Amino acid sequence: MHPEVEAFYNGTSFGCHRLLGARPAGRGWRFTVWAPHARRVQVLGDWNGWDLYTAAELAACEDGLWRGTVPAAAEGQLYKYNLLGPDGVWRMRPDLFARDGEALPGTASRLTLPPAPPPRRGALGRPVRLYELYAAGWRRHWDGRYYTGEELGRALAPYLLENGYTDVELMPLAEYPYDGSWGYQGCGYFCPSARIGGPRGMAALVGALHRAGIGVWMDFVPVHFAPDAGRIAEWDGAPMLEAGPSDWGSLRFDLASGPVRSFLQSAAAFWLEEMGCDGLRVDAVGHALQGPGGRAAAGFFAGLTDGLHRRCPGVLLAAEDTAGLAGVTQPAAAGGLGFDAVWDTGWTRDALACLSAPPGSGAGRDAFARLCGGRWRSDAILPLSHDDTAGPSLWQRLAGSGDAQRAARLLYLLQYTRPGRPLNFMGNEFGCPAPFTPFREPDWAAAAAPPHRDLAAFCRALNALHAAHPALRDPGSGFVPLRQDPDARLLAYERQAGADRLVVACNLGGADARLPVAAGGAGRGRLVFAAGPVPEGDLPVTDGRLAIRLPPFCGAVYQLT
Numbered sequence: 001m002h003p004e005v006e007a008f009y010n011g012t013s014f015g016c017h018r019l020l021g022a023r024p025a026g027r028g029w030r031f032t033v034w035a036p037h038a039r040r041v042q043v044l045g046d047w048n049g050w051d052l053y054t055a056a057e058l059a060a061c062e063d064g065l066w067r068g069t070v071p072a073a074a075e076g077q078l079y080k081y082n083l084l085g086p087d088g089v090w091r092m093r094p095d096l097f098a099r100d101g102e103a104l105p106g107t108a109s110r111l112t113l114p115p116a117p118p119p120r121r122g123a124l125g126r127p128v129r130l131y132e133l134y135a136a137g138w139r140r141h142w143d144g145r146y147y148t149g150e151e152l153g154r155a156l157a158p159y160l161l162e163n164g165y166t167d168v169e170l171m172p173l174a175e176y177p178y179d180g181s182w183g184y185q186g187c188g189y190f191c192p193s194a195r196i197g198g199p200r201g202m203a204a205l206v207g208a209l210h211r212a213g214i215g216v217w218m219d220f221v222p223v224h225f226a227p228d229a230g231r232i233a234e235w236d237g238a239p240m241l242e243a244g245p246s247d248w249g250s251l252r253f254d255l256a257s258g259p260v261r262s263f264l265q266s267a268a269a270f271w272l273e274e275m276g277c278d279g280l281r282v283d284a285v286g287h288a289l290q291g292p293g294g295r296a297a298a299g300f301f302a303g304l305t306d307g308l309h310r311r312c313p314g315v316l317l318a319a320e321d322t323a324g325l326a327g328v329t330q331p332a333a334a335g336g337l338g339f340d341a342v343w344d345t346g347w348t349r350d351a352l353a354c355l356s357a358p359p360g361s362g363a364g365r366d367a368f369a370r371l372c373g374g375r376w377r378s379d380a381i382l383p384l385s386h387d388d389t390a391g392p393s394l395w396q397r398l399a400g401s402g403d404a405q406r407a408a409r410l411l412y413l414l415q416y417t418r419p420g421r422p423l424n425f426m427g428n429e430f431g432c433p434a435p436f437t438p439f440r441e442p443d444w445a446a447a448a449a450p451p452h453r454d455l456a457a458f459c460r461a462l463n464a465l466h467a468a469h470p471a472l473r474d475p476g477s478g479f480v481p482l483r484q485d486p487d488a489r490l491l492a493y494e495r496q497a498g499a500d501r502l503v504v505a506c507n508l509g510g511a512d513a514r515l516p517v518a519a520g521g522a523g524r525g526r527l528v529f530a531a532g533p534v535p536e537g538d539l540p541v542t543d544g545r546l547a548i549r550l551p552p553f554c555g556a557v558y559q560l561t
Contacts, residue, residue: 005063008034011258014269014307017190020065021097022079022111028071029111031081033058034096034259035066035236038083045079045108047072055082078108085237093235094188096263101175103194107230115203118276121215122314123167124340127473129463130217130423131165132385134182135173135205136195138426140441149192149201153208160214163429163456164463167215169281171386173202174221174267177228179438182386183219184283185226185250189267192275199275206276217279217316218271222264222304223288223297224250243293255288256296265304272312279316280308281343281381285328286321298337305338316340318381323347329379344380344420347371348388351414354489355407356400359510359552365486368508372484372491378475380420384411384428386436395431404431405451406553409458409531410506413555416462417472417495417504419479430456458531465529465557470497482517492517492548494560501560502528507550519546525558 007013008020020032031043042055047070058068073079080092094101098109136146139155147155160168173196175188183193192202206216224246227233232241233251241263243254254260271277282304288297305317318341322328330336350371357364388394394408401407408431415422427434427442430452434443446452466472474497482503483492489509494517495502503525507513519525525539525546532554539546539558550556 001063005065008262009064009258011261011265012303012307013262014265014311016262016266017097017270021095021099021190022073022109024075024113025069028069029073030069031056031058031067033066033081034064035081035083035240036064036259037086037238037240038066038236039086039088040084041066042082043068043070043079044082045073045111046077047074047079052082073111075111075113077111078102078106079111080108083236087237089237091237092230094231096189096232096235098188098191100198101188101191101194104177109191110198112199114274115200117274118203118206118210120272120276120312120315121210121213121278123215123217123279123316124314125475127166127467127475128215128316128421129164129166129466130169130381130421131160131163131167131426131429132169132171132383132423133426134171134386134436134438136179136183136193137438137441146195148197149203149205150197150208152196153205156205157208157212157214160209161212163460164467165214167217167278168209169217169279169423170219172219172221172283174271177226177231181226181250182438184221185224185248186221187226187228187231189225189263190270202275210276215278216276217281217318218275218277219283220268220271220280221283222253222255222268222300223284224248224252227251247287247291252292255293255300261300261303264300265307268304268308269311272308272315277315279318281318281320282339283320285319285337285339286325289322289325301337301339302332306332309338318343321345323375323377323380341379341381341421342377344377344382345387347380347382347418347420348384351411352388352394352397354508355411356397358400358402359489364508365489368489368491369486372481372486376419376479376481378419378477378479381423382415382418382420383423383425384415385423385425389425389428389432389436391435393432393435394428395433396435401553403553405455406532408455410508410553410555412459412462413504413529413531413557414491414506416466417502417557418493419477419495422466424459429459461529469495469500469502469528469559471495471500471502483515488513490515503546503548503558503560504555505548505550505558506531506555507552510552512549512551515548515550516545517548518544519560520544522546522560524561526561527556528559529557531555
């Protein structure tokens with residue numbers, strides 16, 4: 001058996017997409033198919049007018065795969081496989097390993113030569129300020145058409161530079177049948193969505209962002225997939241990739257299966273190696289670890305991160321929904337899962353609960369205590385993501401505080417000044433009043449109104465502050481708690497990297513407050529950033545302490561000199 005075929009069955013392959021699927025073969029194209037339950041496999045398409053009676057028969061080979069060459073097949077043509085299942089029923093299916101496909105609502109695969117991969121920038125070891133977006137909805141044409149990858153790149157790159165973001169995280173762009181799934185119920189794991197122009201549109205988008213110095217992360221979904229008939233569920237007439245239904249109405253991948261592991265590992269490698277992405281957010285890791293098959297999931301994730309780090313040095317792999325679990329960022333060789341970062345939804349939940357509650361409320365006090373008592377970890381992604389804006393928008397949620405703009409400023413100040421990497425979802429940067437929906441773009445008209453325009457300017461200034469101070473941006477910078485008072489909802493801490501020392505002070509309560517905080521070795525505290533009407537500027541250090549006075553719902557950053 002060929003070594004790559006053996007690796008595919010053993011669950012150790014990261015390149016089975018180069019073995020399986022359709023490839024040019026001199027005159028025509030060669031098709032290689034994994035269909036373990038099929039009795040017969042045929043291929044047909046544009047070259048034979050989709051005539052079932054002249055479909056090309058593939059041969060069952062000794063290694064368990066099906067192969068055949070079609071001399072008449074040519075680049076750009078659509079095709080499908082026709083499989084006779086174990087139940088005696090013929091089924092038409094798209095190619096699991098196709099790189100391109102028909103625009104929706106079509107389901108056929110397309111014969112495509114992959115574009116030259118954009119070079120990766122990598123994300124490990126450099127400052128990161130993430131902007132998350134739904135690529136099919138950040139901007140739309142006036143008639144509702146999607147922006148292609150090329151059009152999106154032309155508009156997005158200057159916007160990110162102007163607003164101070166270093167990286168963009170794209171919600172899943174592996175082909176998916178329904179916009180309402182946001183891309184999280186995929187069906188084409190090697191197939192960039194036709195919504196943005198397929199693989200060439202994806203390459204154009206990544207290339208434009210990289211030329212602007214912007215890193216690109218892809219949201220990768222290895223836990224569940226679309227249940228839609230005629231896609232990849234029961235692909236050869238019996239369960240092949242799936243292990244049963246998920247909690248979301250989709251189907252769970254069988255992460256104990258060697259071929260399924262190879263399929264997913266190779267898909268992850270595809271987005272990094274062939275599409276040039278700099279990092280992956282791996283979706284629903286915590287859900288898989290704590291659900292059915294958790295042990296198999298842990299083994300899969302450890303193998304995934306180890307293999308990707310070996311193949312793609314410098315990429316950053318972030319695990320979603322795992323902040324409370326141990327060992328996620330420990331090396332796989334030491335018994336961990338090998339991720340570089342965790343998606344800290346606990347921080348998001350507590351911060352939003354604290355800042356959306358009216359001043360003086362018990363719920364706000366309890367959330368503040370949890371916010372202060374949680375782990376402050378430098379390997380965290382601090383998200384204000386699509387999940388936090390899809391019901392009520394962030395702006396609507398913060399309105400419960402009595403002043404949404406002040407609450408938003410404090411929320412972002414906390415996010416950018418605590419250890420970790422900040423992430424903001426599209427529209428949050430100007431306080432989009434409408435919740436996220438994949439069926440229309442954010443309310444860009446609202447961004448011109450004074451409160452939203454002012455919040456956008458605040459976010460730009462906050463990104464500039466983060467870029468200017470190693471104490472905030474460097475992954476290894478220090479953190480020292482200085483003041484945590486749940487009753488008055490007062491919080492202060494120091495961030496330090498070399499000679500750069502910053503004190504961050506926040507009043508999340510309902511009354512004026514004075515915060516005396518330690519500032520040993522400094523002579524003054526220079527006010528470098530304010531969230532709200534901070535009444536005083538630079539402050540002297542007296543008896544080793546900085547006496548900071550803040551009105552309700554205000555925050556300040558002082559540089560110690």
